[in-house]
Amino acid sequence: MLLQLSAEFEPQSDVVPWLLSQTPAAALDTFEKSSTTLYIVNVERNGKIIYTWKGSGGNTCIGLYDPLNKENEHLYTFEKDLHIISCSINNEKTLLAVSFLQSTKEERVNHLLQPVSKCLTLLIEIHPVNNVRVLKAVDSCIRVQFLYPVADRNPFPDSHLLLISEDKYIEQFHIHVVTEEPHKVVIQNPGQLPRDRVADDLIWAQWDMTEQRLFYIVPKESRNILKCVQFYPDENFNLVLEVPLEISLSDTGLKFVNFGYDYYQDQKMEPRSLNLQVFTSKTGSFCLCSCEAPDVSKDVTYSVSFLHKGYSKSFTVALQRTDYPQVKEVAFLNLDYYVAVYLPGHFLHLLNTQHPDLMCYNLFLTGEDAQINMLHSSSIQSPFKSAVWDCCSGRIFTVRINECSLVKFLWNSKLDSDRLAALHCALLHVRNTADLEMQIIQWISENLSACYTFDPIQEFIIASLYWAMCPETSKLEKLLPYTSLLYWNGIIPGITCITDIISLPVLKVQNCKGFWEKLNLNLECVKYAEPHLHYNNNVLRREWFKLLSEEKAEERGSTTYMKNIFENAKKVLSNLAAWNVEERLVPLFQEEDYQQRLLMGLMVAELKDHLMRHLQYVERKKIDQIVLDYVSKLLDLICRIMEAVWRKYNLQSCILCLGERGSAAEFAAFHIMSRILEAANGMCLPLPPGFHTLHVGVGVRCLPLHTLLHYIDNGLLHLTEACAMKLLKDLDNTEKNEKLKFGIFTRLPEAIGHKVCRLWNHPVTSNFIARNYVKLLLDKLRNKQRNRPVADRLSVHVEFLPLNYLVDMLAAVEEPGLNSVEGADNVNAKFVEEAALKQTTLLLEL
Structure with a gap:
């Protein structure tokens, strides 16, 4: 198994024991029978987890788990059995936003008295519990999400709350609180909360909690437009990016990604027509992943648009197994340098987001290598980089590439594409590890003749240099070679790929920093012929x-x-x-x-x-x-x-x-x-x-x-x-x-x-010295007789064939028509004759 999960949150071990300790002894049996009502609702940017459970009296309770301190905290209790859709808490843990559906029974009882809205959205003061403010009372579902300050900044002076409505709009509420008494926080002017309209007419939305970004899609006449809004610590937000898409989305309702989890709705929901997610990384890569609902009896097709490169790749996988249970959708996981495409029981595909041009940098695994233990549910989210939320079970894992499995895969691989992908993956993810480096070198020494499409020594040296040096500066990765290959025409069995050119994103801001600066650098490299930037020899x-x-x-x-x-x-x-x-x-x-x-x-x-x-x-x-x-x-x-x-x-x-x-x-x-x-x-x-x-x-x-x-x-x-x-x-x-x-x-x-x-006392060395001596004398002679006419040449003929050959050879190096061998009288002919004779004797083995 290449991907390894480590449990960060397990409801049965991290929450249930605490709940049992809070429940009166007489009600323990009742609670244990209803412990299956414990559901995870949301994960905040600081890693804290919001969950709900049903109390012994039919109450709906909300709790918070802090993974850093391993502590649970009771936030609020409703004296009703409610279906909570969405919930979020601000960074200071003073305000709680809750959106829930009112029960059908309650609607029938109150229908004769007054109209009852299907969905109610509340803003609650919880430290201590004070006022409750109704934000929305509508028939469409509402998602709520507090904004969080970035990690290296001070908390917001105010709290800011996003409301995402199924009526296809998003609003931001600005909530200012004051302290009236010690430890008593109150919302200032609760009846007049300032608000901003963030987006309208959207048909899809995704929240990036880590970077505080909102991605959404709005339909246009010709094609859909993907937009991104960046929220800043100073209460401002900007539309920073737009890009037209080639993907068609049915306008049947607003689709949410990473806005918490609604268990009840997920149980009723049919397989989604299109799974669409955006992934970004610190290197400036920007990928849009999409997949139709899979049919295990046919091929599965999914696409990854590398928006930072200007092209998309559509992959079609022929499924081998028909005995595996039907799943709702293919799972996409963000592993920073890789995007993982996972279909349980069938395949695991790791796509290199930095260098997606050659297929040989992608790891495509099937069978046992593609299994991910402890992860079998189809309701999977990737709320953070290298994190997996199994929504049905409520468990949250960190996911990483297992070093031992990767090295084992490298040793067992029979295809050059697998070897090359594993080699780059090892150097990228576990670089600067002396032990791993030695294992790769050992593999190279054993497989020098096994690789046909690439030289493993060249690839190891160039790739190691690239991944070791690139952290030095942001643009260095565009200037250094990352592979010894100019192209790769191989195929990966079981998968086909089609590449299409797509439109590049347009940045709407100037002098951007962080991710947006690196994305802009990537786009500039595409516009101005990136391959020419790489150093070559x-x-x-x-x-x-x-x-x-x-x-x-x-x-x-x-x-x-x-x-x-x-x-x-x-x-x-x-x-x-x-x-x-x-x-x-x-x-x-x-x-x-x-x-x-x-x-x-x-x-x-x-x-x-x-x-x-x-x-x-x-x-x-x-x-x-x-x-x-x-x-x-x-x-x-x-x-x-x-x-x-x-x-x-x-x-x-x-x-x-x-x-x-x-x-x-x-x-x-x-x-x-x-x-x-x-x-x-x-x-x-x-x-x-x-x-x-x-x-x-x-x-x-x-x-x-x-x-x-x-x-x-x-x-x-x-x-x-x-x-x-x-x-x-x-x-x-x-x-x-x-x-x-x-x-x-x-x-x-x-x-x-x-x-x-002169170190060897042998006729060969004497011959060498003689030839050098003759050459030196003839060079001097040539300089002296440069102006002598050709007719003045003195004909010298000695009855010794080796010497004749030597003289002719030396004469041939003179400038035609200018030099004469008259100077042969000045040559030590006896020495040359002896040297030539010794050479002849040696060569003829006489």
Whole structure:
């Protein structure tokens, strides 16, 4: 089971014992028989729960449970058996708003005397109990809801109450109270309560208690309009958003979401024609979820409109089971970064709200993985983020993604889509957990060849960096890459998806803060081509290759530009060293490694430029630290993978004894290192200094000579100066070792060859020195004879074929028509002849 529930409120254990303690002993039996009349009516923003029960004398009582203090409190008692529709209490617990239906018997008795309204809405002073004020007496049902101040503000000086009528309008009452006597609170001017009209002609309404927002839909001629009103602590409210919808709603009556719960009405109600809910998150995501009443004998279709992205996705699921009881509606749960779509007994679908473009970021579960224990009712609300209210039983749960189940699902998954979705889910929800990170690395090491549509090392590194760095600043998530995939064309068995372009919301306020600021940022990214904002490695790759060329290295090696690049690399390594105080098991960071330091410094420079173009309001020092942390964590993740491999195979801290053959464990480590190198090359990511030396060293121990040389020729192994020097020093000149040295030496880059050629007393090194000497002399000769005509060329012919070939080769590098080999008289021909003869003898194995 991927989703785990934890009970926050259980009526039978949190309320019933208290009620029994308040009931006289003679009435206990009667109360126990009627304890099933305990119903939860509402959950307030501070988490307090309002409930009702029937007293022993037929009274209707209202109570309040405080989950923080685990205490119950009796609020009010009606001396009648009432059907309470809605109830709310203000933050100071001085006022109680109640809406109830008067009984049919009472209507018949009073009908001859005076007309009796079906629904009565009261405002009651309860601390202490004083006056009762009638707010509404109408035939349509009324919902009541007090506004609450935001958590970090002082309480309202006044109380503000929303009245939502089935006659399709919403009003706000302003209630000012005064203290007449100690502990006696009285409503000031109860007969003239100021009120505002908030909305008219609506056909659907949803209350967001946490953020104090009202979403509602009004019908228009062409299509319905979704609107949002934001309430503020200073008693003001604004219409902040409008968006046209493609969803058709039947205008049969006002539908309520998160305005408490009416048990009696829910029992009589037929399956709803359309379940519609809005979910928002702190990241600025804004989703509208909708589903027709499901028919378990057919397919189930539901839609999620990602209003912050400008498109909607409609999913159709082919149900496999027909033996499961009929449910009224599909449940939608708000898990902040995910929207959960749950049909008990059939499926659980987690949709990533931040990156909904690729289906492979969605977890679609069936069978045992899709079960949610303790949650079987179809009357489910999600009043808060990561909270579930099972309205029929009255139980309230917090819901979270179970880490153990997620890792188990990752290990057992057979589909790339499931693996990728589980990997991102783990990094998103349980990030910064060292134990989970090591479990993922262990999974990667076991499944390198099992994934076909993505590279697990690339995805782990890029996704880990993204989810770790994005909390740094609000816009950073738009600028950093979150995946190594450019597209994904796979399918998820059992589900089909259709994507449609929809209209973007229009914000009606300026200089908005909090959620609205992030939503506006998301909308701006959609308008101005969001994919182009993400950092990519194309420029970095081109610049790195350019600087690696010999001409560029000589030209810019001492410039200020190059000094800054290597200074960047030095800062990265210092930053990384500050994080890791423990000694590493893998022998890395023990050499300079010019190429990797160059790539490190370039990545810092390129990423810094990218962020500064788009984060103009962030100070430079902050951006510098973000970039250093990003590149440092990148190297740290690679080191963590290496450390996990070394521990898994119980390798020594230094295995570069080149005179011995490697074990099966070392060969496995070599394979993983090769995949790390492949992943880094594909994304142009820097590697820790010393990685290539270690990689070649393990390769020398594990691979046959021809395979080793083949890997070098094809770029799967990169020769380094440290590796070449260790190879020449540690191995003696046996026939087998000489072949190895010769194969390595002839493949060394020229810059490294110059430094290590004198370490090996062998004809090959003499040949190398001779060729360099001849090249140097001929370069000088070419400069002197640049103006000599071609006709003056001196024909030199020696009866020694290798020397003839060498002279011809050297002549070919001269500028056509300008250079002459006349200077061959100045060459030490005897030395060259001996070197060429030795090379010929060696190659012909004579």
